[in-house]
Amino acid sequence: MFHKDMTATVDYAAYAAATPKGPLERTTVPRREVGEHDVLIEIKYSGICHSDIHQVNDDWGSSKFPMVPGHEIAGIVTEVGSAVTKFTVGDRAGVGCMVDSCRECEACQAGQEPHCLKGNTPTYNGTGKDGLPTYGGYSTHVVVTEDFALRIPEGIGLDVAAPLLCAGITLYSPLARYAAGPGKRVAIVGMGGLGHVGVKIARAMGAEVTVLSQSLSKKEDGLRLGAHEYYATKDKQTFKDLRNYFDLILNTVSADLDANRFLSLLRLDGALVQLGLPETPIAVNAFALARGRRTLTGSLFGGIAETQEMLDFCARNGIGAEVEVIAADQINEAYERTLASDVRYRFVIDTSTI
Secondary structure, three states, X not given: OEOOOOOEEEEEEEEEEOOOOOOEEEEEEEEEOOOOOEXXXXXXXXXXXXXXHHHHOOOOOOOOOOEOOOOOXXXXXXXXXXXXXXXXXXXXXXXXXXXXXXXXXXXXXOOOHHHOOOOOEEOOOOEOOOOOEOOOOOEOEEEEEHHHOEEOOOOOOHHHXXXXXXXXXXXXXXXXXXXXXXXXXXXXXXXXXXXHHHHHHHHHHOOEEEEEEOOOOOHHHHHHHOOOEEEEOOOHHHHHHOOOOEEEEEEOOXXXXXXXXXXXXXXXXXXXXXXXXXXXXXXXXXXXXXXXXXXXXXXXXXXXXXXXXXXXXHHHOOOOOOXXXXXXXXXXHHHHHHHOOOOOXXXXXXHHHO
């Protein structure tokens, strides 16, 4: 089969949303044939990220349909292009939130492909350099240039590794950037799909780890996964007891929270990193920043080299996501349960059921 621009394609089974807020249903989508620098990955598991739901619902106003979500992909290489040197058939491989970038701009040259000045190519809901729409991991196979595929080390199950390609690197990147480790006090706001991975990684780095969650309902899990302390943010005493305490706070929550309250918990030169994506702008009192030279900043997922670094770190430390594996025909139900916070802590699709 050929795409309209004469790119040779092969159809693969997938689950796609045909319309905004529509159900995901089984279909087929075209992917380019394997080029000389490409690898074909037979997808084994694909994580469900909250952003998948936002995209299917067109909450950000940029969704393209039909859409195959999924940017937490783990599988096995089944074919390699003639010029590929990074992978061989049979290797364990993953794909995260992007499948290409310009590779030439200042950001790309610095290994910061997510911040490509010309825009990176997202794993789904984008258009590749081949002119084809990009389709994500809710599928049986994906074709990607070897430069944007990741090696998944032995020692991590592919099911628990899949969410690391988004949730893992999203938390690892700011933890590494702010040198979380012995002597550093780190708080994770939110004990969900992102937060629970952050707890594991921060603890493995050697930091003192505290979870700040709305309630204490997940306290037992938080402590089991590595948190030293666990506080409820609905308790006003929490903000009194922890004032000026943390070096680093990672906010994984997309709900509208009062940033000023969390800034008050930072020590001198502490940083509050926004990882969740609330729908309304964040309002900040300038005095909350000026006092203590505090920083409010944001962070996306990391670049390719840093993502590989994260996977290797997690393999050495036995870190994987806490997952509930589902069949493909349970995706729509999983979306509803995710919105109801009824998962501990990440849904992962067994793509053999597609």
